[in-house]
Amino acid sequence: xxxxxxxxxxxxxxxxxxxxxxxxxxxxxxxxxxxxxxxxxxxxxxxxxxxxxxxxxxxxxxxxxxxxxxxxxxxxxxxxxxxxxxxxxxxxxxxxxxxxxxxxxxxxxxxxxxxxxxxxxxxxxxxxxxxxxxxxxxxxxxxxxxxxxxxxxxxxxxxxxxxxxxxxxxxxxxxxxxxxxxxxxxxxxxxxxxxxxxxxxxxxxxxxxxxxxxxxxxxxxxxxxxxxxxxxxxxxxxxxxxxxxxxxxxxxxxxxxxxxxxxxxxxxxxxxxxxxxxxxxxxxxxxxxxxxxxxxxxxxxxxxxxxxxxxxxxxxxxxxxxxxxxxxxxxxxxxxxxxxxxxxxxxxxxxxxxxxxxxxxxxxxxxxxxxxxxxxxxxxxxxxxxxxxxxxxxxxxxxxxxxxxxxxxxxxxxxx
Numbered sequence: 001x002x003x004x005x006x007x008x009x010x011x012x013x014x015x016x017x018x019x020x021x022x023x024x025x026x027x028x029x030x031x032x033x034x035x036x037x038x039x040x041x042x043x044x045x046x047x048x049x050x051x052x053x054x055x056x057x058x059x060x061x062x063x064x065x066x067x068x069x070x071x072x073x074x075x076x077x078x079x080x081x082x083x084x085x086x087x088x089x090x091x092x093x094x095x096x097x098x099x100x101x102x103x104x105x106x107x108x109x110x111x112x113x114x115x116x117x118x119x120x121x122x123x124x125x126x127x128x129x130x131x132x133x134x135x136x137x138x139x140x141x142x143x144x145x146x147x148x149x150x151x152x153x154x155x156x157x158x159x160x161x162x163x164x165x166x167x168x169x170x171x172x173x174x175x176x177x178x179x180x181x182x183x184x185x186x187x188x189x190x191x192x193x194x195x196x197x198x199x200x201x202x203x204x205x206x207x208x209x210x211x212x213x214x215x216x217x218x219x220x221x222x223x224x225x226x227x228x229x230x231x232x233x234x235x236x237x238x239x240x241x242x243x244x245x246x247x248x249x250x251x252x253x254x255x256x257x258x259x260x261x262x263x264x265x266x267x268x269x270x271x272x273x274x275x276x277x278x279x280x281x282x283x284x285x286x287x288x289x290x291x292x293x294x295x296x297x298x299x300x301x302x303x304x305x306x307x308x309x310x311x312x313x314x315x316x317x318x319x320x321x322x323x324x325x326x327x328x329x330x331x332x333x334x335x336x337x338x339x340x341x342x343x344x345x346x347x348x349x350x351x352x353x354x355x356x357x358x359x360x361x362x363x364x365x366x367x368x369x370x371x372x373x374x375x376x377x378x379x380x381x382x383x384x385x386x387x388x389x390x391x392x393x394x395x396x397x398x399x400x401x402x403x404x405x406x407x408x409x410x411x412x413x414x415x416x
Contacts, residue, residue: 009197091204091256093144104411173222201257214244325387380406
């Protein structure tokens, strides 16, 4: 029994003993363990090991073998990643063959606007009332490590912005498109040109193609009040903006450094350039020839940014970032716009344009498993979507987007 107990605590010794005993007995009986010889061999083995049955030893061997496989796999299990990539600026890249997928639901309304930013911006305006400015949408992000230094990035965002207008002192029977739906594509590459060392930071270049498309927007009315005169129409008339789209490219130079075990920082500078088109038309026949026109816009955006990745809590990295955008745009039209009726609510001469935007972002990630995470993020813009969706910044609608705005995102990410 002493020999048996020693064997139980050492699976290799027990296995060797089992095999050697079987082999010796098989040789002694001159052949295979099958048939009538098997009971005799098992009887010899019982005498060798005492009262422990052969079947019990077999079961014990299977159990020990399973434990010998499972225990090392637990000790060497994949650790929880310190960071995520998603849409955060960084000079680091995913490893070769690694895939990261993230999906987020985006929203802003009275429920999530806890600081009443939207209501403060809209004020007591009768035109901009109700649920105008509510936003809901989805964002999907795909990152793939082509090599250890080159990463492919693609993101798609779709959002519905509430554009339903209230009442107007200029238009009678005002009716408008309820929702401005915009889809955005961003596809590009990040190349790590210098790996981080003890003294030197990581350096990277990003190049991306971007495109935004929106549905047509219509304002309908049954009459127009102009000074002391009101014009009534037998049928409802409308003003429509169509062909709302833009596309361009973006270049970034990024520097990242691990400051400590818990903090990593990134600074970057970027340049992007877009071309945007917008068509303006009306159904009012007697002004149509002088009213219909097409706007062409060329916009350049210069950006500077800084971000911090912080991980004071296990499994929960936190990211904070700030971006400053400044714009230089050139807007042309095939026909000069000369109307005072729209000037009260729009900016046809582009005299009130804004040319900068401050963007604050925060993201909290929690790793449920080493491969799955939950994330919560928010963004705040001092000028709503300025420099983000260029075709919003046309001379007819830019004033509507010169306000502080933000939204929240909630999502799920996987990495494998």
